[in-house]
Amino acid sequence: MKHSTTFATSALTASLLLSAPALSAENKVLHVYNWSDYIAEETIEQFEQETGIGVVYDVFDSNEVLEAKILAGSTGFDLVVPTSDFLARQAMAGAFMPLDKSKLSNYGNLDPKIMSMLEETSDPDNTYAVPYLWGTTGLGYNVAKVTEVLGEDAPIGSWDLVFKPENLAKLEQCGVAFLNAPTEIYAAILHYLGKDPNSRELSDYKEDAEAFLLMEKLRPYVTYFHSSQYINDLANGDICVAIGWSGDVLQAADRAAEADNGVEVAYVIPEEGALAWFDLMAIPADAPHPDNAHAFINFLLRPEVIAEISNYVWYANPTPSSREFIDQEILEHPGIYPSEETLAKLYGAKIMPAKVSREMTRSWTRFLKN
Amino acid sequence: MSESRQNKRRRKLPSSKYLVLSVPYLWLLLFFLAPFFIVFKISFAEAQIAIPPFSELLSYADEQLQILLNVGNYFYLIDDDLYASAYLLSLKIAAISTFLCLLIGFPMAWAIVHSSPSSRNILLMLIILPSWTSFLIRVYAWIGILRNNGFLNNFLMSIGVIDKPLQILHTDTAVYIGIVYTYLPFMILPIYTALMRIDYSLIEAARDLGASTLTVLFKVLLPLAKGGIIAGSMLVFIPSVGEFVIPELLGGPDSILIGKVLWQEFFNNRDWPVASAVATIMLLLLVAPIMYFHRYQKREMGAS
Structure with missing residues (x-):
């Protein structure tokens, strides 16, 4: 009292x-x-x-x-x-x-x-x-597990790691996380397919577009879509690959090193280029x-x-x-x-017209539902 | 202290009776009708990049008052099957949860009514006690219980019932568990009140006349407790339909309920008018059961 x-x-x-x-x-x-x-x-x-x-x-x-x-x-x-x-x-x-x-x-x-x-x-x-x-949206991975699953010549350092369905199918066994951020994942996939990551074409986001078809193929192998859970899971070794934000992945690497649990987490900006925000x-x-x-x-x-x-x-x-x-x-x-060479490959995000942004949210919802 | 002062003032006022009577109506006007009218108004606007992000319905220029209503938002909801399926899934989850709450809540209320008067208060207290903790923390606790290496799976594996963790978290099952757990007290309390009021000599009479246990339950007990059951079901069903937090935290990516759709319209699409239209339709869907309940209550009151 x-x-x-x-x-x-x-x-x-x-x-x-x-x-x-x-x-x-x-x-x-x-x-x-x-x-x-x-x-x-x-x-x-x-x-x-x-x-x-x-x-x-x-x-x-x-x-x-x-x-x-x-x-x-x-x-x-x-x-x-x-x-x-x-x-x-x-x-x-x-x-x-x-x-x-x-x-x-x-x-x-x-x-x-x-x-x-x-x-x-x-x-x-x-x-x-x-x-x-500023930071980038790239790949966080568990060094040992990815080499274990995909072998020595795993395409670490390329979007092939997560955007080639056959690779992702193998990585499924050790856990895969994608950001639940439609604008960023769409940009990465469009860029990977050789299109403008900031495409303002409504047709690039429709259900019959190349990007959506690829996402549909990847969908069964993604453990979950979440924008912060992957930090802990990478650090604990519960997942082995994540599309994530640079600082967050490095935070996971730091936590794993501190916990001294035998998990080594690394972050890489894929060589094809990535989103800089x-x-x-x-x-x-x-x-x-x-x-x-x-x-x-x-x-x-x-x-x-x-x-x-x-x-x-x-x-x-x-x-x-x-x-x-x-x-x-x-x-x-x-x-x-990043080095000058990598810097040159980074791209920024531009705002979308309301219609495009709505179509993107819509197809993202559909895609999560599958 | 302020209460007694208020009472005194009320007694002094000659029209105090009307003043007191007007309070519930004022409440309804301020906290239900006014907000609803604002939402209803926005649902006829058009989304814009502005602060606030929608167009004005009324404009006054050259001595002309113009009203511009955009009904496109409602047509949009019909065009896309996402909305219909989200409404249906919400109604389904709310209905099943309400039924489960009734299934669990009725026997619990019955048991409390028939326990000794001294333990009755303790039991009632135990029903209300969990709500002293924040609702959010209790839902988070379920994540800890249900997840793959969580309490439940570890326990089941340690006693050898399962050898692989059950995937419960991020499924509809987890959503049902969360909703039933959260809203169970709202089912138990009205049923408890109804059961307390029953004249139990009626049940004895039915027994004496040779009614079986089931006949007593369905022909005597349930009809007598009907008011409590309906009230409890409303209290569970109505908030479950618009539930956002529980499916967001416990549900999977495919549990797209109407609360989630609202969130997406508002935050991802920045489309306040469509979000308002979604909310208006949801309210209309809920008005039907509320009206039914109201009519039932009126009939009951007229009969007694």
Whole structure:
């Protein structure tokens, strides 16, 4: 009882202390909405100490959830982090305010190549967004099991591993997971079939299209479709191949190494090329504290700050000058910082017309049902 | 304290009776009719890339008020067999779950009614107790029990009943288990109340007149408890039809229920109007059993 009273008193004092400066200086507060497990442990504390701005940090785990909030309006957030193709559509809906680059003194640290790619695919003139981190959608696999099942000359490092039905049929015995992300799997399959991964042709997504027919052949051998379960299952050895996100697979590799359970997980960007995605920071049009949001973006553009985050979450950042602060292991990993040759083969995601996007969801549903 | 103050104020007001009577209607208006009207309105709009992502029905320009209704969303639901099959599967799963709940819940309610008055309260408490934990956590617990290397399979394998794990998680069976488990208390409680009210001398009389156990059950007991059974079935059936969380967590990729379809329309397709049309049709489907129940209640009240 005494304990709880003390707690209540201290909580009250704390809230008074917190709200007092907020009232007087009007906006020493920043509401950030970011992906879960996507920032280093000390980043926010450091920002709060330097600026005196209190950060309220909230997380989401899917672009769809974020988008539903943004399109409903008045989210109360000052900074959100959608993936590039989603941002493009939200920007068209008028969801964001243009960035005031005069408040971003570190803007010049950004990789010009990445900025021009974003300009082309999702954010004309780089008006609304600054990239936070980026990664790829490739293959995670259990090194020993895949060689055991497919032999020494297993096509590791190629989409043949999972998109050739005869290979997948053999891998079925040790477990296969696909992301439950229609846009990303469709892009990978269309690319594999030599088509435009961002095809806007309705006919490419119909039930009699080449892509759907291939998916139907693969379907019986896929253990499950899920976008996060594979991290644990790869680490435990419950599945041996997954189409997954780079940082997540590497997280599985890290967990397996830590558990020392004899499982070795690796990530590879297939040689045919893969989807590269960028998570972008943008300020909602009705954000209550846009100045603080600019300050936070500028803070994250500092090489040593963003390097710390890359070291922690195993995703690459768009600030080349941060490399000197990044761990050797991450910097040299071809799945995180790919070679020039691989980079040239990566493709971005573009937004689809509503009709195409609907047809894709529809055929994905049908395909899961089979 | 606030309650007594409120009572005093009510007593002072002359029209307090109407005020009290209007509360349920106000409640209905605010929390049912108004939201439904908003959903109904959106179902006639057109999807747009905007905030909010649908078109306005009313427009006023040049002193002309225009109303633009888009009924295409409803035609779309008829065109594609996905919606019909999802509605049917939802109704089927809800109906079977309701029947299973009744099968398990009726004997349980009966047993509670016929236990000693002191243990009755404890038993009732035990029925309600699980709901003190978050619903989500209880559904997650079922994942731990049902999965391939989970509690159930490990137990069955250790006693040698099976030698290979049963695939229960991610199948429709798991969905039934989850729904029956979650909604069972809603079946037991109304039946319990109904059984408590029965005059048991009627059963003795039937016995004395030579009725067999089954005849007593079907000719006397069930008709007397009918009100409770219908109320319990409604309480289980209606929320099960729109259930989203249980099939999402326990069901497989082919358990496409109407809740899942709604989610896809709203989140994957960003089509709020079609999502609203799906929701409107679902409500219409549910109105039929509710109306039946209402009429039944009226008849009962008129008879007694």
